[in-house]
Amino acid sequence: MALRNPPxxxxxxxxxxxxxxxxxxxxxxxxxSIRQEHEAVRESAGIxxxxxxxxxxxxxxxxxxxxxxxxxxxxxxxxxGESQYACITDEEGIILDDTVVYRLPDDVxxxxxxxxxxxxxxxxxxxxxxxxxxxxRAEWGLDATVRDDTEEWAMFAVQGSDAPxxxxxxxxxxxxxxxxxxxxxxxxxxxxxxxxRTGYTGEDGFELLCPWDDAxxxxxAIDCQPCGxxxxxTLRMEMxxxxxxxxxxxxxxxxxxxxxxxxxxxxxxxEFVGRDALERIDREGVEARFRGFELLERxxxxxxxxxTDADGTEIGEITSGTMSPTLGEPIALGYLPVExxxxxxxxxxxxxxxxxxxxxxxxxxxxx
Amino acid sequence: xxxxxxxxxxxxxxHEWVAETDDGYRVxxxxxxxxxxxDIVFVELPDEGEELAAGDEFGVVESIKAxxxxxxxxxxxxxxVNEALFDAPELVNDDPYGEGWMLELxxxxxxxxxxxxxxxxxxxxxE
Numbered sequence: 322m323a324l325r326n327p328p329x330x331x332x333x334x335x336x337x338x339x340x341x342x343x344x345x346x347x348x349x350x351x352x353x354s355i356r357q358e359h360e361a362v363r364e365s366a367g368i369x370x371x372x373x374x375x376x377x378x379x380x381x382x383x384x385x386x387x388x389x390x391x392x393x394x395x396x397x398x399x400x401x402g403e404s405q406y407a408c409i410t411d412e413e414g415i416i417l418d419d420t421v422v423y424r425l426p427d428d429v430x431x432x433x434x435x436x437x438x439x440x441x442x443x444x445x446x447x448x449x450x451x452x453x454x455x456x457x458r459a460e461w462g463l464d465a466t467v468r469d470d471t472e473e474w475a476m477f478a479v480q481g482s483d484a485p486x487x488x489x490x491x492x493x494x495x496x497x498x499x500x501x502x503x504x505x506x507x508x509x510x511x512x513x514x515x516x517x518r519t520g521y522t523g524e525d526g527f528e529l530l531c532p533w534d535d536a537x538x539x540x541x542a543i544d545c546q547p548c549g550x551x552x553x554x555t556l557r558m559e560m561x562x563x564x565x566x567x568x569x570x571x572x573x574x575x576x577x578x579x580x581x582x583x584x585x586x587x588x589x590x591x592e593f594v595g596r597d598a599l600e601r602i603d604r605e606g607v608e609a610r611f612r613g614f615e616l617l618e619r620x621x622x623x624x625x626x627x628x629t630d631a632d633g634t635e636i637g638e639i640t641s642g643t644m645s646p647t648l649g650e651p652i653a654l655g656y657l658p659v660e661x662x663x664x665x666x667x668x669x670x671x672x673x674x675x676x677x678x679x680x681x682x683x684x685x686x687x688x689x
Numbered sequence: 690x691x692x693x694x695x696x697x698x699x700x701x702x703x704h705e706w707v708a709e710t711d712d713g714y715r716v717x718x719x720x721x722x723x724x725x726x727x728d729i730v731f732v733e734l735p736d737e738g739e740e741l742a743a744g745d746e747f748g749v750v751e752s753i754k755a756x757x758x759x760x761x762x763x764x765x766x767x768x769x770v771n772e773a774l775f776d777a778p779e780l781v782n783d784d785p786y787g788e789g790w791m792l793e794l795x796x797x798x799x800x801x802x803x804x805x806x807x808x809x810x811x812x813x814x815x816e
Contacts, residue, residue, distance in 0.1 A: 339727075355753045356728040551727070551754050619775070621731050621751050644730035644753055673733075673749070 327372035328475050328536040336547060344444025344566070346373035349549040359555050359646040361546035362522055363689075366481030369548045370540070375447030376474045376530065377454060380425075380437035381465035387458055388438050392422060393578060393595070395588040396438070399424035404502045404517060407586050409442075409450070410595030414577040414602055416569045417453075418446050419586075421519055423504055439470075439515070439530075443565040447471040457594075474515075475536035477529045479543055480556075484526035491542045492516060496527065510542035521553065523560035523689040555643050561613055561654060561684020567624060568611070568640045568654060577602055580656065582611040610662040613684040614639070614653040620672040622653035622679070627671040636661050639670060647687045657681065692720040692815060695786055699762065699802050700811035706786065707762040707805065713795040716762060718750060720785050721815045726752035729781045734770040734791055741765060741794070743801055748791065750781065763801040765794030 324347040327333075333340075338349035349370060352358060361367040379388055388396045394407035404423040408416045425437040442450040451469040458465055479488050489497050492509040496516050499505060504517035515530040531539045554564070563569060563583065569576040578587050579602055589600050616622055622642030627635050642653035653670065661668065664683050669676035694700075698708045704722035708715050723729060731751040741747050741761040748759045771790050774780055781789035806814065 350754070351727055354728050555753060619731070621756075623756060644751075646728075646753065 325373070325472075327370050328533050329370055329372075329540055332537055332540065333370065333547075338547070338549060341550060343550055344373055344446070346444055348373050348444075349547075350551045351549040352547040355549070355551040355555060356646045358546055358548035358552035362481045362524055362548060362552065362556055363647055363687075364481070366479060366483035366487055366526070366545040367548035367552065368540070368543050368545050369478040369480070369550075369553055370475070371478050371528070371553070372475045372536070373444035374476050375442035375444070375450065376470040376476070377440050377442060377447065377450055378437070378468045378470050379440070379454065379465055380435060381463075382435050383458075383463035383465045384436045384438055387454065387461070387463050387465045387467075388422060388440070389591055390461070390593050391454060391457060392420070392440070393587045393593055393599070394422065395591050396422060396424070397591075401426045402503055402505050404504055404519060405586075406583075408578045408583060409453075410578065410593070410599065411571065412595060412598060414595040414598035415571050415575045416578060416581060417571050418442050418450065418565050419563060419569075419583070421517075423515070423517065425515075426506070441476075446565070473533055474530045475533050475539070477531070477540060477543070478520055478522075478526065478553075479529065479545070480520045480522040480524045480526035481545070482525060483545065484524070487543050487545055488516070488527045488529070509539050512539050514539060521562060522556040523562075523685060523687065524556075554641075555646055558641050558643055558652060558654060559645055559647055559685060559687040560689070561611075561686070563611075564641060574640065576611075576656070577607070579603060580607040580609045580611060607659065609637070609656045609658055612655065612657050612662055612664075613682040613686060614642075614655065614668070614670060614679045615682050615686075616651040616653070616670060617678040617680060620670075620675075620677045621651045622670045622672065622677075626653075628655060628657065628679075629669045629671060629676055630661060631667055631669065633669065633676060636668070645686060652686050653679075654684065692724065693786065694720070694808045694812045694815075696808045698786070699805035699807065701760065701762045701805060702814060703760050705760060705762045707794075707802065708786075710793070713768055713793050714763065714765065714797050715790045716792040716794060717785055717790045718759060718781065719811070722757075723782050723785045723789070726750065726755055726757060728753045729778045732774040732778045732781065732791070734774070735767050737767050737769060739767045741767065750778075759791065761794075762805055763794065763797050765797040767792055768795040769793040
């Protein structure tokens, strides 16, 4: 199947980006160097093209009910211009995807006085999530419209301590009034964008949704280090943030929100697919926990490496690992049975057949 | 983008270089290879005295984003390894043909060098 291209494919190529396939998209992985891009975000600011992220619009009289029944969090807590992180689970409580749900101003995109939402599935999940929403909408006989707008919106993340200033310079000062997880329509470099104070780096900053055809105007108006998916990955790993399809995956690595460390997204007093299973898991306790690892010897832990106890018995697996550019130390994330998951527990990570000493920790690895 | 390919060196299709020195032959990875890998953060090298056959995997170089095996371009005995890379693996990025060298081999059969790529042939491969 042909890869999908972000709207600025040619702009990034001209800037010297290297590309990688991710979630069916051909995306910039590195513009200059992962280390340089990572440091820019931690010390000043960087801009990421994350147009591979999905956008699904849901509006109409029953939009709130549909969103509530298909996400773990409580969408009724959202006023227009607010957002929340949530999981999308199956009947067994297994995470299918994680997402940010935005409540849009009610008079935009939908009928007047009816609720309107936008949620952001991960790269390559937009088709599947559109189908899931549309199937359940029909099955439950709800009066709502579901639309896959993934290729209507370009998405940029501007992240770092200088990001608010950079965005407000071109969007007007009102965006600085947005608190974390708040969002509003604002005009950025003359283009009407959905501007949200959200991100995936642990730093302050914004995510901007702008019309696909106006992407270059917005991208070029924000003058800071362009960053690829490589730095996005190292930044999120330092924070211990989950990567869909890797730190959880319904096929390869089925996990529920409690063991994945995102139980705070589960509101058992709401009705949603997976609720009953999750209530049981909450009552009985989880079997495994998502943890961080610090390596005490030379080596770099990577996705798929085995974790053993001190005696060499396999007890878990690394789901993400890298050399932390901020710390200059190897870091990793993965799951351990609860009896081995206490912070400080000594374990071994098997790097090319060699069990390297490591210690269990609780992320984040870096304070921001 | 153009990469440095010294004329007097020999190359492998897997992006190692070999160059004759006063004491033997030095081995490393090419400018093209270090650029493809990106920021190099870890290098694993064999022990001194180890005997390698041409094509043997002798170590590993890891960047932030990738793990890559490195192969002996020719047969020989490991006379020295560049221990500076253990603390400063970024030397492979900064100076792949100089301070970023990896191995020094002795007991090399010079005939094996003839089977390797010359600079023109290697450059053609990377275009």
